[in-house]
Amino acid sequence: MDKVKQYCTFYVDSSFFGVDVMHVQEIIRFQNMTRVPMADSVIKGLINLRGQIVTAIDLRRRLGLSSRPAEDEPMNVIIKTSDGAVSLLVDEIGDVIEVDEENYEPPPQNLLGKARDLTTGVYKLNEKLLLTLDMNKLLDFSAIKLN
Amino acid sequence: MDEDFEEIIQEFMIESTEGLDQLDRDLVELEQDPESQETIASIFRTVHTIKGTSGFLSFSKLEKVAHAGENLLSLIRDGKLKVHLGIVNTLLSMGDAIREMLDHVAIHKNDGNGDYSSLIEMITYLAEEDEPEASAPAAVVESAAAAEKPKQLAVEETGLPMPVAQPDVVEEADQTPPPALQVAQVETPKPPANTEPDPLSLLESKAKQVAEGNIRVGVGLLDKLMALVGELVLTRNQILQFTASQEDPALIATSQRLNLIATELQEGVMKTRMQPIGNVWNKFPRVVRDLATQCGKKINLVMEGKETELDKTLIEAIKDPLTHIVRNSADHGIELPEVRSASNKPEEGTLLLRAFHEGGKVNIEITDDGGGINHQRIADKAVKLGLLTKEQVENLTEREKTNLLFLPGLSTAEAVTNVSGRGVGMDVVKTNIEKIGGSIDIQSNPGAGTDIKIKIPLTLAIIPALTISGGGERFAIPQVNLLELVRLENKSEIETIQGTPVYRLRGNLLPIVFLDNVLELEASSVNKDNQFLDESVSIVVLQADDHQFGLVVDEINDTEEIVVKPLGKTLKDITCYAGATIMGDGKVALILDVMGIAHSANIINERHEKGIGETEKDLKSAGTERQNMLLIGVGESSRMAIPLSTVARLEEIQVNTLEKAGNRQVVQYRGEILPLIYISDILGDGSHAHNNNDEALKVVVYSENGKSVGLVVDNIHDVVEEEISVQHRMRRNGVIGSAVIQTKVTDLLDVPEIIRSADPSFYSSAGVN
Numbered sequence: 001m002d003k004v005k006q007y008c009t010f011y012v013d014s015s016f017f018g019v020d021v022m023h024v025q026e027i028i029r030f031q032n033m034t035r036v037p038m039a040d041s042v043i044k045g046l047i048n049l050r051g052q053i054v055t056a057i058d059l060r061r062r063l064g065l066s067s068r069p070a071e072d073e074p075m076n077v078i079i080k081t082s083d084g085a086v087s088l089l090v091d092e093i094g095d096v097i098e099v100d101e102e103n104y105e106p107p108p109q110n111l112l113g114k115a116r117d118l119t120t121g122v123y124k125l126n127e128k129l130l131l132t133l134d135m136n137k138l139l140d141f142s143a144i145k146l147n
Numbered sequence: 148m149d150e151d152f153e154e155i156i157q158e159f160m161i162e163s164t165e166g167l168d169q170l171d172r173d174l175v176e177l178e179q180d181p182e183s184q185e186t187i188a189s190i191f192r193t194v195h196t197i198k199g200t201s202g203f204l205s206f207s208k209l210e211k212v213a214h215a216g217e218n219l220l221s222l223i224r225d226g227k228l229k230v231h232l233g234i235v236n237t238l239l240s241m242g243d244a245i246r247e248m249l250d251h252v253a254i255h256k257n258d259g260n261g262d263y264s265s266l267i268e269m270i271t272y273l274a275e276e277d278e279p280e281a282s283a284p285a286a287v288v289e290s291a292a293a294a295e296k297p298k299q300l301a302v303e304e305t306g307l308p309m310p311v312a313q314p315d316v317v318e319e320a321d322q323t324p325p326p327a328l329q330v331a332q333v334e335t336p337k338p339p340a341n342t343e344p345d346p347l348s349l350l351e352s353k354a355k356q357v358a359e360g361n362i363r364v365g366v367g368l369l370d371k372l373m374a375l376v377g378e379l380v381l382t383r384n385q386i387l388q389f390t391a392s393q394e395d396p397a398l399i400a401t402s403q404r405l406n407l408i409a410t411e412l413q414e415g416v417m418k419t420r421m422q423p424i425g426n427v428w429n430k431f432p433r434v435v436r437d438l439a440t441q442c443g444k445k446i447n448l449v450m451e452g453k454e455t456e457l458d459k460t461l462i463e464a465i466k467d468p469l470t471h472i473v474r475n476s477a478d479h480g481i482e483l484p485e486v487r488s489a490s491n492k493p494e495e496g497t498l499l500l501r502a503f504h505e506g507g508k509v510n511i512e513i514t515d516d517g518g519g520i521n522h523q524r525i526a527d528k529a530v531k532l533g534l535l536t537k538e539q540v541e542n543l544t545e546r547e548k549t550n551l552l553f554l555p556g557l558s559t560a561e562a563v564t565n566v567s568g569r570g571v572g573m574d575v576v577k578t579n580i581e582k583i584g585g586s587i588d589i590q591s592n593p594g595a596g597t598d599i600k601i602k603i604p605l606t607l608a609i610i611p612a613l614t615i616s617g618g619g620e621r622f623a624i625p626q627v628n629l630l631e632l633v634r635l636e637n638k639s640e641i642e643t644i645q646g647t648p649v650y651r652l653r654g655n656l657l658p659i660v661f662l663d664n665v666l667e668l669e670a671s672s673v674n675k676d677n678q679f680l681d682e683s684v685s686i687v688v689l690q691a692d693d694h695q696f697g698l699v700v701d702e703i704n705d706t707e708e709i710v711v712k713p714l715g716k717t718l719k720d721i722t723c724y725a726g727a728t729i730m731g732d733g734k735v736a737l738i739l740d741v742m743g744i745a746h747s748a749n750i751i752n753e754r755h756e757k758g759i760g761e762t763e764k765d766l767k768s769a770g771t772e773r774q775n776m777l778l779i780g781v782g783e784s785s786r787m788a789i790p791l792s793t794v795a796r797l798e799e800i801q802v803n804t805l806e807k808a809g810n811r812q813v814v815q816y817r818g819e820i821l822p823l824i825y826i827s828d829i830l831g832d833g834s835h836a837h838n839n840n841d842e843a844l845k846v847v848v849y850s851e852n853g854k855s856v857g858l859v860v861d862n863i864h865d866v867v868e869e870e871i872s873v874q875h876r877m878r879r880n881g882v883i884g885s886a887v888i889q890t891k892v893t894d895l896l897d898v899p900e901i902i903r904s905a906d907p908s909f910y911s912s913a914g915v916n
Contacts, residue, residue: 032733032734033735034620034621034727034734034735034736034737035620036718036721036724036737037618037620037666037667037668037723038666038667038721038723039717039718039721040717043717043718045735046714046727046735046737047735048729048733048734048735051377051378051381051382051729052712053712053713053714053715053727053729053735054715055714055715055717055718057717083715083716084715086715086717139717
């Protein structure tokens with residue numbers, strides 16, 4: 001029936017990723033962050049989202065990509081989880097894209113590293129490829145689960 | 148079934164449960180003061196309401212029981228029947244029966260199949276006795292403690308005042324009318340009622356008024372309001388900070404008003420969540436009464452400061468621990484009447500509950516004048532269970548020994564019988580109280596009683612905190628942990644002991660912890676070794692459990708009311724943080740967990756900790772042995788260890804004093820001939836490079852059975868006390884095995900074996916000497 005899924009897309013280190021739009025609470029621009037000493041290096045800091053304290057996860061580090069140039073301000077993709085909201089820091093926000101299951105393929109064999117563990121598959125779009133992220137695994141370094 | 152009915156039942160349940168709690172209290176009160184019209188009216192009202200509603204909801208069994216009770220009560224109310232112990236007991240069991248049925252209603256929506264006919268019979272029987280004096284209440288009551296009570300009541304029936312004063316539970320005690328009036332039972336106890344012909348109707352209408360002035364509000368709603376107020380407080384903080392830099396007078400005036408209103412609103416909403424501690428205590432009279440009856444004890448429960456208020460969540464949290472302590476005190480603390488009179492105490496034991504506010508905290512004290520706690524027995528028990536070593540126990544003060552009760556291991560069923568009964572689940576009590584930021588302490592005088600003190604914070608949601616900065620970040624420290632702030636003009640005032648920084652604070656050594664180090668912050672200017680010795684230093688002196696330590700921070704900023712917000716699960720593992728908060732500028736700041744910091748800075752660990760903490764940690768190492776070992780060197784590099792207990796003395800012997808006896812080297816030592824054994828010979832570590840005449844031999848003198856032998860070693864390194872876990876794999880001649888001592892692999896010498904191989908006769912009792 002609803003073969004069409006919607007993905008919220010964004011760019012991280014020039015790769016094109018997508019997260020199921022149902023997981024996304026909102027998208028906000030760069031926020032000042034409070035560093036958390038001694039925390040996992042993936043955790044970039046804490047942001048104040050209208051009085052709620054949200055842990056920000058650096059997606060570049062999580063995916064094992066090169067670090068973001070200091071002058072670039074990341075965007076926040078706020079994800080709903082069972083433990084409140086979590087923010088994913090991404091380079092740039094794309095559109096919300098409807099994809100067709102027909103264009104889906106599992107990640108290619110030669111895709112290695114963390115990117116392979118954390119992606120569920122690839123959608124072949126007309127002009128580029130969309131890697132879909134496995135949110136459960138993405139947040140798996142902690143005990144957080146999606147709603 | 149339709150939702151309306153569900154809702155009605157729900158309401159009925161809430162109402163009745165509250166009513167039953169009241170009923171218990173009232174009945175215990177009635178027992179103390181059987182003439183109190185007010186109490187009787189209150190009981191009657193409760194039972195009447197339950198009867199009416201259950202009839203309406205067609206819970207016929209429930210209705211029947213309540214109806215029988217009501218009949219009995221109406222006789223009492225009308226003065227046709229005198230209250231005696233049998234009646235109180237029966238009414239209490241009626242309350243229990245109703246509660247049982249209500250529980251059934253809550254789950255199954257009917258009043259169950261319980262058989263309450265005997266209860267109803269009993270109630271009816273009591274109601275039919277028109278001559279209360281003629282009946283023997285003892286026949287009805289099977290309890291052991293009953294014997295005294297009927298006498299007391301009988302006295303009262305003659306119209307004399309109560310022989311035993313009960314100043315505690317009965318607040319109206321002073322208002323009890325003179326005997327003459329009591330018999331007449333026309334006058335009401337309260338003066339304003341003089342104009343009112345029927346005291347009951349007045350009391351009832353008063354109760355109604357109270358009910359109309361209140362509304363029931365869900366706790367969920369209050370929680371939400373509290374959260375919103377928290378947000379408001381934060382926003383207010385932000386606005387205040389913002390307007391501080393503005394000059395518009397209207398804006399400043401408005402923001403000041405906002406400040407006041409927000410503060411008042413915060414106080415108001417916090418008040419709605421405040422409940423008197425009496426709400427928890429109210430069930431204690433019944434608990435204590437039942438326990439006392441069961442054990443045949445006499446206990447007078449005195450409660451002071453019932454009206455002391457604290458946050459609802461805290462009330463919930465302390466309910467079980469308090470009940471536990473009260474039960475313990477009544478059950479094990481207060482002795483049997485015979486024992487008490489034998490030790491010149493009044494037969495009736497006193498259990499005092501006291502609550503009061505002090506220093507922004509709620510203090511609760513539970514004091515009994517019972518047998519107290521035998522601290523030595525607890526200590527012995529702890530040793531026996533392997534929770535502590537003998538030496539550790541010897542260093543404890545009496546109070547520390549008593550507080551061993553909170554050790555998890557001590558709270559076994561066995562401990563109940565052996566250690567004066569206290570200790571079941573006391574560790575749980577402690578954990579629960581600490582969970583809400585409280586503390587508990589026991590003091591006990593054997594023979595004179597026990598005093599348990601609990602301190603808990605008023606509220607958890609909004610706390611005053613000190614903000615500090617370190618490594619470019621801001622942190623908040625809860626004010627409760629804060630002792631004082633110290634500013635050193637010169638960093639060199641911080642001294643070091645073996646690399647550990649300490650500061651002499653008014654003559655006492657205060658361990659110093661650098662915030663940057665603990666949190667692994669980028670080194671700030673302050674602690675970069677000794678580069679800036681003349682720089683000033685800010686120290687925040689903190690209290691963690693029983694320990695004080697100084698936290699060196701870059702800057703001390705301000706105190707502020709902060710709203711504690713939990714951290715996400717990702718950060719829960721980091722023990723240094725208690726949560727986070729949003730500061731006036733809208734940025735997030737972490738709240739430091741002082742206990743966590745103390746732990747990660749080793750302020751609290753097995754070496755430093757005295758008393759309880761120590762033992763908890765030592766539990767883990769109970770399996771391995773702690774020994775004093777003498778570390779020696781033999782040959783070029785090998786390290787050996789000898790148990791110090793086998794060593795008599797360490798000597799240096801000049802090589803030129805050596806003599807020969809037969810084929811063995813000996814030396815004159817304290818008027819005896821001391822044979823020498825070269826360990827390197829026995830172990831076959833090659834030749835010993837000795838006999839350099841001006842050299843001194845290092846000798847370990849070993850004595851047994853009045854015989855001595857000198858073990859010649861190449862070096863004597865050190866004496867260490869360590870846990871030794873021997874690994875036997877590397878066993879060879881003269882060596883028991885190896886162990887890791889001071890992070891180095893060390894061979895453990897088998898001294899008897901070495902001596903035997905050099906002098907087979909040493910251990911035979913027939914040896915020459």
